[in-house]
Amino acid sequence: MxxxxxxxxxxxxxxxxxxxxxxxxxxxxxxxxxxxxxxxxxxxxxxxxxxxxxxxxxxxxxxxxxxxxxxxxxxxxxxxxxxxxxxxxxxxxxxxxxxxxxxxxxxxxxxxxxxxxxxxxxxxxGVPVEAGEDTGNGRGNMAGRSRVMKEVFKTIGLAASSGATVLITGESGTGKDLVARAIHRAGPNPSGPFVAMNCAALIETLLESDMFGHEKGAFTGAVGRHVGKFALANHGAIFLDEVSELSYAIQAKLLRVLQEKEFVPLGARESQRTEARVIAATNVNLAGRVQEGSFREDLYYRLQVINIHLPPLRDRKEDIPDLVQALLARINREMRRHVRRVDPQVLRCFEAYRWPGNVRELENVLMKAVALSPADTITPDALPADIANRSAQPSDTARPAAQCSLREVEKGHVLRVLEATGWHRGRTCAVLGVSRPRLRRMIKDFGLVPPPGAPPDDSDPGAGSP
Ligand SMILES: Nc1ncnc2c1ncn2[C@@H]1O[C@H](COP(=O)(O)OP(=O)(O)OP(=O)(O)O)[C@@H](O)[C@H]1O
Ligand SMILES: [Mg+2]
CATH class of the missing domain: 3.40.50.2300 (Response regulator)
Structure with a gap:
C-alpha cells in the first residue's frame, strides 16, 4: 500500500x-x-x-x-x-x-x-553511489579495485618517479589517456607541461612538423617558424597516442629522440635537445606489427621499457560499481544534476553486459541515463535496450524479454522476488507493492511452488507450503 x-x-x-x-x-x-x-x-x-x-x-x-x-x-x-x-x-x-x-x-x-x-x-x-563531488583532481581520478587495476596503480606509482619511457596498451576506451596523465602527475615534473599528440595524422609532413617543428620555408606552406611538441614538452611529458600509426621514417626520428634526447626540426640545420618524458599508447598489438614489419623492433623495445596494460572492462567487472560512482560524480557536476543512486537491477545489467567500448561506453550510457532520468535514481528504464535486456534472469532464462507475454514477465518477476526474499510473503508483498491476498492469488494462478523449507504462508494456513 x-x-x-x-x-x-x-x-x-x-x-x-x-x-x-x-x-x-x-x-x-x-x-x-x-x-x-x-x-x-x-x-x-x-x-x-x-x-x-x-x-x-x-x-x-x-x-x-x-x-x-x-x-x-x-x-x-x-x-x-x-x-x-x-x-x-x-x-x-x-x-x-x-x-x-x-x-x-x-x-x-x-x-x-x-x-x-x-x-x-x-x-x-537502491545502491547509494555517494555521487557527491568528486574529490580533488577532477578528470584525473581513476577508479577501480580489481586486482589488475591495483597492479596498474602500483606500476604507475613506480614508473612515474623513474622518468622512464612507458608504453600503455589496451583496447579503445580502457583509460590509456587517463593513465598517461596520472604518470605525468606522479612524475618528477608534475608542474611541467603535458603535451598530447595523436600519431594517426594523414599527412606525414604535417605530423613531423607537429612533432619536431619546422623552420620558415621548410616545405610548401611553411610560412613561419613552428615550435614542435617535443620542444613544448621540454621538462614535462609528451604523450604519443596511437603510436603504431607512425610512418617508418618518423619512427626512426622518434628512436633518435629516445636514444639521444635530440631531434632536428624540419628545415633546420642543427639539432635541439629535449628533456621530455615519452609516454606512448596503442590499442593494437605492437609486437604483431613488429612481426609484420610495419613497426621497428628497436623502437618497440625502446618504448616499452615499462609496459602498462589495461585489460578490457569485461575482464574486470568488479570495477564497475567504483567506476559508476566516479563517473556519476563527474557527470553530475558537468550536467548540474544530483543523481545519487543506481537501482541494483541496473548494476546487474551492467555486470551482464560485454562492454565492447569499455569505460568510455559505460560513461556514455550513464550520461544518457542521467539525462533521461527525471528522479535522482537511475533505473533500468533509462538504459539502452541491449544493455537492459541482458540482466541475469534466472527464472525466464533463454527467451529475450521482447518475446515474452506480460503474464510470463509477471510470473517470472514474482518468482524472482519470492526467491530473493526466501519466500517471505510479507517482504515479497512490500517489494511488489501488492496485498497479501493478491500475492496469494498470483502464486496459485501462476502455479508457483515454494521450495522445501520455505516459510509457511502464516496468514493463510490452507495455502502454500506445509
Ligand atoms: N579507471 C577509470 N576511472 C574513471 N574514469 C575512467 C577510468 N578509465 C577510463 N575512464 C574514463 O573513460 C573514458 C575513456 O578513457 P580514455 O580516453 O583514457 O581511454 P583510451 O584508452 O585512451 O581510449 P582510446 O583508445 O579510444 O583513445 C574517459 O572519459 C576516462 O576519463
Ligand atoms: Mg585515448
Whole structure:
C-alpha cells in the first residue's frame, strides 16, 4: 500500500481518482488547491503526488518547488493539458518526476503511478553511489579495485618517479589517456607541461612538423617558424597516442629522440635537445606489427621499457560499481544534476553486459541515463535496450524479454522476488507493492511452488507450503 495525494480543483475528478486508488488499496488524500495541500504537510507523507497544473490561485507549476520542499521524498506526477508541451517541459525542468495528459486515461495513470512507486522504492533500496563531488583532481581520478587495476596503480606509482619511457596498451576506451596523465602527475615534473599528440595524422609532413617543428620555408606552406611538441614538452611529458600509426621514417626520428634526447626540426640545420618524458599508447598489438614489419623492433623495445596494460572492462567487472560512482560524480557536476543512486537491477545489467567500448561506453550510457532520468535514481528504464535486456534472469532464462507475454514477465518477476526474499510473503508483498491476498492469488494462478523449507504462508494456513 502506498500513500497518494491528489491536488486538483475539480472535485469530481478528485473523487473519481480517490475511489480508483482506494480500490487498489492505496491510502489516498485529496486537496482542491496547492494552498490546501501545503497547509499541513506534516500530516500526510505521500509517496506520490498527482498535481494539476491549471488551478485557480497558485498553479501547480508555480507551486511545484514548494511541493518538492514540503514533501522531499515524494514523486510528483503533473496533470497537463493535452498538447501543452511547454508546460510539460517546464514542469519537468522544475522537478516534476513525470506527467500525464488530460483527459486522464486510467491505465496510463496506473502505469505512471506504478513507475513512480518503483522509483520511490529503488530510491530507498537502491545502491547509494555517494555521487557527491568528486574529490580533488577532477578528470584525473581513476577508479577501480580489481586486482589488475591495483597492479596498474602500483606500476604507475613506480614508473612515474623513474622518468622512464612507458608504453600503455589496451583496447579503445580502457583509460590509456587517463593513465598517461596520472604518470605525468606522479612524475618528477608534475608542474611541467603535458603535451598530447595523436600519431594517426594523414599527412606525414604535417605530423613531423607537429612533432619536431619546422623552420620558415621548410616545405610548401611553411610560412613561419613552428615550435614542435617535443620542444613544448621540454621538462614535462609528451604523450604519443596511437603510436603504431607512425610512418617508418618518423619512427626512426622518434628512436633518435629516445636514444639521444635530440631531434632536428624540419628545415633546420642543427639539432635541439629535449628533456621530455615519452609516454606512448596503442590499442593494437605492437609486437604483431613488429612481426609484420610495419613497426621497428628497436623502437618497440625502446618504448616499452615499462609496459602498462589495461585489460578490457569485461575482464574486470568488479570495477564497475567504483567506476559508476566516479563517473556519476563527474557527470553530475558537468550536467548540474544530483543523481545519487543506481537501482541494483541496473548494476546487474551492467555486470551482464560485454562492454565492447569499455569505460568510455559505460560513461556514455550513464550520461544518457542521467539525462533521461527525471528522479535522482537511475533505473533500468533509462538504459539502452541491449544493455537492459541482458540482466541475469534466472527464472525466464533463454527467451529475450521482447518475446515474452506480460503474464510470463509477471510470473517470472514474482518468482524472482519470492526467491530473493526466501519466500517471505510479507517482504515479497512490500517489494511488489501488492496485498497479501493478491500475492496469494498470483502464486496459485501462476502455479508457483515454494521450495522445501520455505516459510509457511502464516496468514493463510490452507495455502502454500506445509
Ligand atoms: N579507471 C577509470 N576511472 C574513471 N574514469 C575512467 C577510468 N578509465 C577510463 N575512464 C574514463 O573513460 C573514458 C575513456 O578513457 P580514455 O580516453 O583514457 O581511454 P583510451 O584508452 O585512451 O581510449 P582510446 O583508445 O579510444 O583513445 C574517459 O572519459 C576516462 O576519463
Ligand atoms: Mg585515448
Amino acid at each position: 502506498s500513500a497518494i495525494l491528489i491536488v486538483d480543483d475539480d472535485l469530481a475528478s478528485c473523487r473519481t481518482l480517490r475511489l480508483h486508488f482506494r480500490t487498489q488499496g492505496h491510502e489516498t488524500h485529496i486537496a482542491q488547491s496547492a494552498g490546501e495541500a501545503l497547509a499541513a504537510p506534516g500530516r500526510f507523507a505521500p509517496d506520490v503526488i498527482i498535481l494539476d497544473i491549471r488551478m485557480p490561485g497558485k498553479s501547480g507549476l508555480d507551486a511545484l518547488p514548494e511541493f518538492k520542499q514540503a514533501f522531499p521524498g515524494s514523486h510528483v506526477i503533473m496533470i497537463t493539458a493535452f498538447h501543452d508541451m511547454e508546460s510539460t517541459i517546464q514542469a519537468m525542468q522544475r522537478g516534476a518526476d513525470d506527467y500525464i495528459q488530460k483527459p486522464i486515461d486510467l491505465d496510463e495513470l496506473d502505469a505512471t503511478v506504478a513507475k513512480a512507486l518503483r522509483y520511490a522504492r529503488s530510491e530507498s533500496q
